[in-house]
Amino acid sequence: MSADLKARLAAQARAEGLAKMGVCRPDAIPEAPARLAAFVDKGRHGQMHWMAERMGWRGNPAELWPEARSIILVAEPYTHEHDPLAVLGRPDRGAISVYAQNRDYHDVLKKRLKRVGRWLLDQAPGHQIKVFVDTAPVMEKPLAQAAGLGWQGKHTNLLGRDLGNWFFLGVIFTTLDLPPDDPEEPHCGRCTACLDACPTGAFPAPFQLDARRCISYLTIEHKGPVDADLRPALGNRIYGCDDCLGVCPWNKFAVAAREAKYKARPDLIEPPLAELAALDDAAFRMRFSGSPIKRIGRGRFVRNVCYAIGNSGDPSLASAVQALAQDADPVVADAARWAVVRLRTG
Incomplete structure (x- = not known):
């Protein structure tokens, strides 16, 4: 039975x-x-x-x-x-x-x-x-x-x-007693594509993660300023990171998503950083209503956007963060000042 x-x-x-x-x-x-x-x-x-x-x-x-x-x-x-890593080649856009x-x-x-x-x-x-x-x-x-x-x-x-x-x-x-399945064995072999792709060296060894260096952790879970030595490695990643997932060879067998609610919104595939930097709290909540991004709050999100602008190498984006240098959120203000200096000094 x-x-x-x-x-x-x-x-x-x-x-x-x-x-x-x-x-x-x-x-x-x-x-x-x-x-x-x-x-x-x-x-x-x-x-x-x-x-x-x-x-x-x-x-x-x-x-x-x-x-x-x-x-x-x-x-x-x-x-x-779409190619989730393509946005990494567009530094004026945010990678979500x-x-x-x-x-x-x-x-x-x-x-x-x-x-x-x-x-x-x-x-x-x-x-x-x-x-x-x-x-x-x-x-x-x-x-x-x-x-x-x-x-x-x-x-x-x-x-x-x-x-x-x-x-x-x-x-x-x-509480039902159902027949268990056999556990799966690893099939990674000698492949290290995921480890090699990590921008911050978050894997101390295969099968081990140090969250403190993981971009997904830093952009989502980490409160306060990100360590200055890690900020450049964030690139334009403003919410999470797909690098280690995106390079896995086993994705050639990936199953298509059936749920329409997971289909990417066009405005979130490669959103302009300047546009995101201008979000106040109300606009942030409206834009990300129903999205997991909403839970980190405007402050942490705009902090990430400022880091991305600082990493863009695009001086035309300086105006997008200059006003944020006086933001009421001290973490945002710190990130904005960092971005301005980085754009000036390269």
Whole structure:
């Protein structure tokens, strides 16, 4: 019965637009607690203090919900239709990570997961589920590898032979006892394309990340000024970074996105930096309504835009940041002054 239910569940997940589903046990990642502890002990989590909190739950899903018997992992593609790295050759434009070029995936994927979950509960009355999309201390990537969806590559992101690495992960904990899938083995071989592509050297070793040097972390999670020695390496990346994902050879097998809400908005593919620098708080909120970019706030976003303008080498953009040198946000003001000086001195 459980095997049949799992097969029908996978079919239901596909009917909802999800590309792949796998199942593992709550105790499927016994190596996770030690890896997490080493990551935090070395300070590689930076300002993401939430990673150090409730480490027991994060490292051991069985502690998060002891009643759970199975963990269901799903993959939802957000594969792009344009070259995500082409914008890096246009220094007067801002580079926004592909995943953030339209609607916030947290909302879109969670609604889909809840529909799948309700279907499951209808088939198995008396059981319970918990649905997570980056909303709980859950280590989705190692769990997804344990469930056979793919493996954590040398860039620490999940990729699959039949998925590439442009996909989101969703998690359903359940009290149902479903047959687990076989874990996936790494298939990176000798390839180091992702490591070589990193502009800031954020990978101390293959399969290891130091978030403090990661552009995605620096432009999204990091509060306050970015270290001066890292600012030039940001280039024109103003929200996230796709470099290590974009060069992965396994992307030739990437699955097309089926969700229209992930289709890139034209105004977010290569937005003019001068236009973004002029955003006040109200304009920022309006422009990024429904976008994951909204959550970092106008201050952090315009800070990133100022760094990008400073890196542009285009003196005509100086006027876009000169007024911001007196911005009410001291971090924005600092970034603007840095940009002006950098444009003057090259």
